[in-house]
Amino acid sequence: MSEGGQVDMKNDRDWWKGAVVYQIYPRSFCDTDGDGVGDLAGITSRVDHLVDLGVDAVWLSPVFVSPMADFGYDVSDYRNIDPTFGTLDDFDTLVATLHAAGIRLLLDWVPNHTSAQHPWFQQSRTSRSNDRRDWYIWRDGGGPDVRPNNWSSAFGGPAWSWDDATEQWYLHLFLAEQPDLNWANPDVRHAMCDVLRFWMDRGVDGFRADVVHCIGKDPGLSNCSRIYEGKSLIDHWYQPEAFPYIEEIRATLDERDGVVVGEVILHSAEQLAEYTSTRRLHMVFNFLLLFAPWDAKAWHRVLAASLHAFARADACSTWAFSNHDQERIMSRYGASDARARVAATVLLMLEGTVFLYAGDEFGLQDADVPDERIVDVDGRDGCRAPIPWDTTPTHGWATSDPWLPWPPNPDEINAEVVSGDAQSIYWAYRSLVALRKESTAIKHGVTRLHPLNGDVMMFEREVDDERIYVVANFGKAAADVALPGEAECIFDSAFPTGGFDESGSDTVVEAETARVYQAIPLGDGTG
Ligand code: GLC
Numbered sequence: 001m002s003e004g005g006q007v008d009m010k011n012d013r014d015w016w017k018g019a020v021v022y023q024i025y026p027r028s029f030c031d032t033d034g035d036g037v038g039d040l041a042g043i044t045s046r047v048d049h050l051v052d053l054g055v056d057a058v059w060l061s062p063v064f065v066s067p068m069a070d071f072g073y074d075v076s077d078y079r080n081i082d083p084t085f086g087t088l089d090d091f092d093t094l095v096a097t098l099h100a101a102g103i104r105l106l107l108d109w110v111p112n113h114t115s116a117q118h119p120w121f122q123q124s125r126t127s128r129s130n131d132r133r134d135w136y137i138w139r140d141g142g143g144p145d146v147r148p149n150n151w152s153s154a155f156g157g158p159a160w161s162w163d164d165a166t167e168q169w170y171l172h173l174f175l176a177e178q179p180d181l182n183w184a185n186p187d188v189r190h191a192m193c194d195v196l197r198f199w200m201d202r203g204v205d206g207f208r209a210d211v212v213h214c215i216g217k218d219p220g221l222s223n224c225s226r227i228y229e230g231k232s233l234i235d236h237w238y239q240p241e242a243f244p245y246i247e248e249i250r251a252t253l254d255e256r257d258g259v260v261v262g263e264v265i266l267h268s269a270e271q272l273a274e275y276t277s278t279r280r281l282h283m284v285f286n287f288l289l290l291f292a293p294w295d296a297k298a299w300h301r302v303l304a305a306s307l308h309a310f311a312r313a314d315a316c317s318t319w320a321f322s323n324h325d326q327e328r329i330m331s332r333y334g335a336s337d338a339r340a341r342v343a344a345t346v347l348l349m350l351e352g353t354v355f356l357y358a359g360d361e362f363g364l365q366d367a368d369v370p371d372e373r374i375v376d377v378d379g380r381d382g383c384r385a386p387i388p389w390d391t392t393p394t395h396g397w398a399t400s401d402p403w404l405p406w407p408p409n410p411d412e413i414n415a416e417v418v419s420g421d422a423q424s425i426y427w428a429y430r431s432l433v434a435l436r437k438e439s440t441a442i443k444h445g446v447t448r449l450h451p452l453n454g455d456v457m458m459f460e461r462e463v464d465d466e467r468i469y470v471v472a473n474f475g476k477a478a479a480d481v482a483l484p485g486e487a488e489c490i491f492d493s494a495f496p497t498g499g500f501d502e503s504g505s506d507t508v509v510e511a512e513t514a515r516v517y518q519a520i521p522l523g524d525g526t527g
Pocket of ligand 1: 070073074110174211263324
């Protein structure tokens with residue numbers, strides 16, 4: 001273990017500002033017990049990699065006890081580890097190992113719904129008069145044939161299931177196996193906030209709050225407008241009823257200096273910004289660049305709107321270009337290594353907090369998953385393929401037959417081979433993370449977006465007398481670019497570890513390449 005990672009983990013409540021957080025999908029990271037599913041011991045065994053990459057924190061997708069109808073996003077015990085992943089002791093070992101390396105840990109907290117197997121729901125469904133009845137959202141509708149409203153679930157089909165035993169409908173914005181909790185009930189809020197305390201007392205530094213915008217519900221549960229009928233509602237779920245609950249969550253975190261990043265899947269930067277403040281969420285994911293096509297105009301428009309909306313709210317975006325629900329960066333941009341590097345450059349030079357999805361740093365693509373191996377209800381298996389660590393037949397796992405197929409070409413595209421090549425995408429990520437650590441302008445500076453110049457997007461990051469220029473050429477031809485002043489090139493996405501010595505104020509940026517420049521302060525001349 002590198003000694004270099006040691007940082008003062010206490011006394012830095014603002015550590016998350018400008019930080020780089022690494023998302024691990026535990027089932028797919030590394031398996032040590034041979035069952036084909038990744039586990040906590042596997043993560044602990046790879047902490048050296050996280051140190052090498054230089055990340056500040058890790059977010060683990062859910063590792064709690066779960067029947068796995070939605071692979072952990074259906075929790076049946078929030079205070080224990082699912083045996084697939086290990087034990088609480090394994091968890092404590094992971095926390096200690098990460099902290100010794102100066103890396104913080106965020107857990108995935110699923111507040112909107114539990115598993116239908118959770119004892120709370122099991123009790124709730126026993127009778128209409130059960131103490132826990134009101135912990136979930138039960139309605140009569142018009143009897144067994146007429147649902148209470150026209151809402152659809154995120155995975156298709158109605159958001160209501162009829163329960164024969166008590167002759168009522170219950171609400172589930174996701175699977176029927178994921179009944180929605182009733183956050184209007186103070187006992188639910190108390191129980192769920194206690195879960196946060198439990199894990200913070202165990203050493204966790206914060207949480208990612210799953211679809212946290214969904215916990216607010218219009219008390220009348222009115223029909224959604226016809227245009228959303230039959231569609232997933234969660235992308236449009238702007239219900240301000242969530243804000244007081246979010247404030248309660250924040251107050252709970254503040255008791256122990258924990259931080260929270262909210263998953264809010266809205267498409268308006270203005271609405272997203274409302275979820276973050278000193279009383280609400282520390283961070284809120286902004287997926288708008290993830291959803292943008294490969295086009296400088298589209299990225300420029302999104303960036304301009306986001307910067308404007310978040311500045312008005314006196315907050316910063318939290319950026320993610322991929323995760324366990326979305327196509328990987330490489331696959332999204334047509335398996336283009338050059339484009340994936342441009343995306344990585346823009347992402348790691350942005351203002352705010354940055355989330356990376358494990359495996360993107362090796363340029364992994366989504367796996368081709370044949371029909372007989374599909375396991376997810378929503379077509380997300382490809383991006384969840386296991387990470388190949390080396391060139392052995394098991395690719396560093398304890399079995400050669402993991403729960404999902406490997407990503408394409410694992411003999412060539414694996415951690416060992418890719419990180420062994422000093423001009424690979426891995427070294428692009430590694431160099432960019434290091435630049436972000438070294439430069440206050442990149443980590444904390446304000447952003448000035450330049451007008452779009454054909455296929456070239458340029459922005460500046462600035463703090464005090466330090467200024468960085470980021471230039472991304474989305475086009476298929478090299479572009480002549482006039483920089484705002486004399487500058488030295490400090491990164492080129494095509495040559496991440498060097499070979500780009502250049503200074504001046506005019507430059508050529510090759511097709512589908514991004515460069516980062518450091519302004520040479522006036523008076524710092526050569527004469
Ligand atoms: C979030 C998770 C996704 C899950 C859903 C329901 O969007 O990222 O994986 O299926 O919530 O919990």
